Amino acid sequence: MPQNKKLNEAPERPGQIDSAGGLDMGILPSLMGYMLRQAQLFVYQDFYQTLAAEQIRPPQFSICEVVSRNPGIRPSDVATAIGVKRANLVPLVAALEERGYLSRASASTDRRAQSLHLTEEGESRLAHWRSLILPHEERLAEKLGPNGKGELVALLHSLVKG
Amino acid sequence: MPQNKKLNEAPERPGQIDSAGGLDMGILPSLMGYMLRQAQLFVYQDFYQTLAAEQIRPPQFSICEVVSRNPGIRPSDVATAIGVKRANLVPLVAALEERGYLSRASASTDRRAQSLHLTEEGESRLAHWRSLILPHEERLAEKLGPNGKGELVALLHSLVKG
Numbered sequence: 126m127p128q129n130k131k132l133n134e135a136p137e138r139p140g141q142i143d144s145a146g147g148l149d150m151g152i153l154p155s156l157m158g159y160m161l162r163q164a165q166l167f168v169y170q171d172f173y174q175t176l177a178a179e180q181i182r183p184p185q186f187s188i189c190e191v192v193s194r195n196p197g198i199r200p201s202d203v204a205t206a207i208g209v210k211r212a213n214l215v216p217l218v219a220a221l222e223e224r225g226y227l228s229r230a231s232a233s234t235d236r237r238a239q240s241l242h243l244t245e246e247g248e249s250r251l252a253h254w255r256s257l258i259l260p261h262e263e264r265l266a267e268k269l270g271p272n273g274k275g276e277l278v279a280l281l282h283s284l285v286k287g
Numbered sequence: 288m289p290q291n292k293k294l295n296e297a298p299e300r301p302g303q304i305d306s307a308g309g310l311d312m313g314i315l316p317s318l319m320g321y322m323l324r325q326a327q328l329f330v331y332q333d334f335y336q337t338l339a340a341e342q343i344r345p346p347q348f349s350i351c352e353v354v355s356r357n358p359g360i361r362p363s364d365v366a367t368a369i370g371v372k373r374a375n376l377v378p379l380v381a382a383l384e385e386r387g388y389l390s391r392a393s394a395s396t397d398r399r400a401q402s403l404h405l406t407e408e409g410e411s412r413l414a415h416w417r418s419l420i421l422p423h424e425e426r427l428a429e430k431l432g433p434n435g436k437g438e439l440v441a442l443l444h445s446l447v448k449g
Binding site for chain 2: 137206
């Protein structure tokens with residue numbers, strides 16, 4: 126494992142929402158921006174706990190999922206696709222390569238361009254991660270009541286649509 | 288303005304959701320974790336554009352909102368409240384102090400502990416930021432249809448509730 130600060134540091138934890146801690150949170154709990162950030166941190170925290178033994182971060186799962194579905198994709202296209210800055214993608218990809226899950230090759234048409242592939246071991250890990258992530262999502266979805274997850278995901282799609 | 292890398296670097300941009308770019312995104316668009324991250328990046332990007340002239344980041348608005356409502360609060364309590372790591376809070380607070388919006392004082396009971404207050408100028412800026420943020424939220428909410436924002440915020444509250 127590379128000694129990369131970004132990879133090794135503890136993830137951010139969600140804050141508080143209402144006045145449970147005796148604080149007045151002002152207009153923050155009514156803002157989509159604030160609540161989306163808190164919900165994202167909350168789900169990520171559960172993700173880290175669920176996949177603790179796998180030492181994998183959410184964007185690394187996303188990288189593997191996209192590379193698996195689009196073999197030979199360039200790193201810059203992965204970065205754009207999942208919304209991670211190129212500079213932040215590099216150490217995440219390097220760590221996956223070092224663990225033998227992902228390989229980089231020069232593209233045949235342009236030797237400066239790299240193409241990414243999952244290894245057989247990488248595909249096998251990805252399948253295992255999926256088998257952990259889907260129950261983690263379903264467990265959280267129970268907090269939203271019947272069809273709550275479907276409604277939430279549909280609203281998020283509407284929000285980000287161009 | 289302090290030369291702080293974290294404050295000066297460009298924000299991350301949202302990625303893509305469906306196969307618009309010709310990529311197969313696999314199971315990512317069906318995951319709450321992935322979609323919450325994309326929606327958060329999307330709303331933050333609009334926030335940056337809306338408040339570009341103010342040179343303010345979402346967590347700095349949250350800091351000012353919490354300090355305004357809870358005068359004398361300690362930095363560590365602000366960090367916990369809004370879900371920002373203490374190490375990441377320090378430069379954000381320092382930049383607000385440098386611009387004259389926020390003051391730090393030693394607490395009367397414990398001189399090592401700091402207490403935070405907004406200055407008069409800080410309160411005035413905060414009121415201005417609120418007057419920009421509320422229309423930015425309403426403009427985005429239009430994408431969600433009638434009562435869509437209410438439903439989204441309620442679902443997010445249910446998700447993060449203990």
